Amino acid sequence: MTLSHHVAVITSDEQALIVASDLAEDFKRDSALRDRERRLPHPELEVFSRSGLWGISVPKEYGGAGVSNVTLAKVIALIAQADGSLGQIPQNHFYALEVLRVNGSEEQKKRLYAEVLAGQRFGNALAELGTKTAHDRVTSLSRDGDGYRINGRKFYATGAIYAQRIPTSVVDEHGVQQLAFVPRNSKGLTVIDDWSGFGQRTTGSGSVVFEDVYVAAEDVIPFQSAFERPTTVGPLAQILHAAIDTGIARAAYEDALHFVRTKTRPWIDSGNDKATEDPLTLKSFGHLSIRLHAAEALLERSGEFLDKAQTTTNAETVAAASIAVAEARAISTEISLAAGSTLFELAGSQATLIEHGLDRHWRNARVHTLHDPVRWKYHAVGNYYLNDENPPLRGTI
Numbered sequence: 001m002t003l004s005h006h007v008a009v010i011t012s013d014e015q016a017l018i019v020a021s022d023l024a025e026d027f028k029r030d031s032a033l034r035d036r037e038r039r040l041p042h043p044e045l046e047v048f049s050r051s052g053l054w055g056i057s058v059p060k061e062y063g064g065a066g067v068s069n070v071t072l073a074k075v076i077a078l079i080a081q082a083d084g085s086l087g088q089i090p091q092n093h094f095y096a097l098e099v100l101r102v103n104g105s106e107e108q109k110k111r112l113y114a115e116v117l118a119g120q121r122f123g124n125a126l127a128e129l130g131t132k133t134a135h136d137r138v139t140s141l142s143r144d145g146d147g148y149r150i151n152g153r154k155f156y157a158t159g160a161i162y163a164q165r166i167p168t169s170v171v172d173e174h175g176v177q178q179l180a181f182v183p184r185n186s187k188g189l190t191v192i193d194d195w196s197g198f199g200q201r202t203t204g205s206g207s208v209v210f211e212d213v214y215v216a217a218e219d220v221i222p223f224q225s226a227f228e229r230p231t232t233v234g235p236l237a238q239i240l241h242a243a244i245d246t247g248i249a250r251a252a253y254e255d256a257l258h259f260v261r262t263k264t265r266p267w268i269d270s271g272n273d274k275a276t277e278d279p280l281t282l283k284s285f286g287h288l289s290i291r292l293h294a295a296e297a298l299l300e301r302s303g304e305f306l307d308k309a310q311t312t313t314n315a316e317t318v319a320a321a322s323i324a325v326a327e328a329r330a331i332s333t334e335i336s337l338a339a340g341s342t343l344f345e346l347a348g349s350q351a352t353l354i355e356h357g358l359d360r361h362w363r364n365a366r367v368h369t370l371h372d373p374v375r376w377k378y379h380a381v382g383n384y385y386l387n388d389e390n391p392p393l394r395g396t397i
Contacts, residue, residue, distance in 0.1 A: 007119040008052035013071040016056045020075040023051055028082035032357025038201045040193075041086055045121070045162050048079075054090055055117045057097050062113040069236070069310070070303030073243040077299065080247025081254075084364035085202040087247050089159045091240045092124030095395075096167040098236040099179055103222045111218075112181060115165070122181070123163030125154035125208040134372075135394070139210065141170035141178055147217050148172075150180060150210040160184075161191050161204035168210070169223060179223035180215045188213040199360070199367030227393045230318035232309050234395045235325040239302055242325060244368055245332035246295050252339035252361035253292050257285070259358065260346055284342050291335045298328040319390035322397050326377040333374045336365035372396040 010016050027044055034041055048054070057072055058064025067075075072094065080087025093116075100112055116122070128137060139152025150170055160166045166189070168180045182189060188211040195206040226233045260276060276282070302324040309321035340362025347358070380391040391397045 007050050007055075007117070009117070010052040010056050010065045010067075012065060013067045016053060016065060016067050016071055016075055017078075019051050019053060020078045023048060023053070024078045024082035026082075027079065027086055031083035031086075032360060034083065034202050035085070035357055035360045040161070040202050040204060041083070041089075042162065044083075044086060045089065048086065048090075049119050049121050054093060054119070054121060055113075057094050058113045058116055059101065062109060063117055064113065068303060069239060069306040070300050073239050073299050073303045076240055076243035077247035077250070077296075080244045081251045082247075083202075084244065084248045084251070084360070084368065085200050087244045088200060088203050088368065089162060090121070091237070091244065092126070092159055092167070093122040093163075094240060095233070095237045096122045096124065096179070096181070098233050099167070099223060099226055100221060102231045102233060103179075103226050105221075108218065108221060112165075120164040121159065121162055123157060123160035123166045123184075125157045125160055125166050125168040125182075125210075127154060127156040128152070129155045137169050137171050137177060139168065139170050141172045141180065141215075141220070143173065144214065148180070148215050148220060150182065150213040150215055152210050154208040154210075156205050157191070157208045158203045158205040160208050161193055161206065166191075166208060168208070170220075177224035179221045181219045181221065182210075182213060182215050183219075186213050186215070197367045199363030199365070201363075227395070230313060230315045230393065232306060232313065232318060232321060234393065234397055235302075235306050235309070235318070235321045237395050238322075238325045238329050238397065239299070239306055241368070241371055242295075242299055242302065242329040242332040245329075245336040245365060246292075246299050248361055248365050248368070249292055249295060249332065249336040249339045252336070252343050252358075252365070253288055255358050255361065256288070256339065256343040256346055259343065260285075263347070281346065284346065288335070288339055288342055291331065291338065295328065295331045295335045298324075298331055302328040315390060318393075319384065322391045323381055323384045326381050326391070326397055330374050330377045330381070333369045337362070337369060340365050 056065045056067045060066040076087055141148050141150055164184050166182045168182050170178050170180050172178055190209040192207040305321040305324035309317040380397055383389040
């Protein structure tokens with residue numbers, strides 16, 4: 001894989017999908033090896049970001065392709081199908097760009113969008129361990145002259161280890177959450193590679209420590225206010241997670257088909273060219289294919305709802321988008337786990353499954369689907385249709 005210092009410019013949805021498909025073919029080649037050896041994908045990410053794909057959500061008026069959310073989700077699904085970890089790494093990058101779009105000043109948009117189009121990657125430092133709830137934050141932002149100082153510790157900071165900027169959720173002196181776009185090379189900032197998940201092994205989702213880290217005032221964007229009014233920040237975050245799971249599901253499904261066709265061949269001496277006529281195996285693939293196609297259709301549908309909500313943003317459109325995305329997220333969770341499990345069931349105890357890294361699909365799905373509880377998505381969907389109640393405004397719905 002040859003590195004280039006040139007960053008491509010993607011100008012259309014069609015081009016984005018072509019580039020993503022081509023990259024996915026390359027990324028798939030050593031994905032099992034990277035997982036087995038926990039080989040962090042630094043060279044792959046250089047190729048990925050220089051392809052121009054990390055800038056496809058930048059609005060057209062700022063020089064980006066401004067692709068639809070249908071396309072964005074398909075791009076992420078394609079990359080996740082090739083490598084579940086590579087598919088997840090840019091999730092928070094696009095999330096931060098959406099916060100920038102809805103809450104950033106004109107100056108901030110021009111400057112930060114330009115960095116992205118030049119090939120810069122944004123990571124994240126949002127979640128914290130030891131807080132009362134998953135939404136609580138204690139990492140502090142305190143005034144220091146014309147800027148601020150950050151102190152605190154973050155975990156599950158996917159992409160931070162690969163990023164040039166690390167968008168960080170902080171609480172200011174008034175108790176209000178802000179998002180600080182902190183340069184990776186800032187003094188006092190330490191990224192620790194202590195991610196030990198048995199799946200999504202190369203996402204680099206470890207810790208970030210801030211010890212009196214200075215951040216300029218112009219690099220701080222309102223964050224809490226994105227959830228105090230209807231915005232598309234939450235559903236944008238969630239559609240990307242649904243795309244990751246859908247891509248993992250498609251990979252497991254395709255590998256299951258290949259395994260049954262090539263590794264278990266009791267028909268070879270019978271003159272029968274069918275992979276199998278076992279009714280239970282046929283039923284398994286029928287069941288998987290229907291749910292996978294449903295997940296892919298719901299993912300596309302949710303992108304269409306999200307596009308409408310970004311164009312016309314109000315309580316009704318954002319709620320409809322959030323529910324459509326929740327539906328896609330719920331079924332993508334189920335099918336990603338089911339596809340990986342079925343691969344185990346069809347392979348039995350054969351060592352070939354592990355030797356070829358086919359177990360990674362279930363491990364990746366099991367870890368990623370724990371990101372936030374899918375059971376609350378069913379609750380929100382049911383409440384929406386039965387009681388006409390809009391879902392809460394948060395990043396997990």
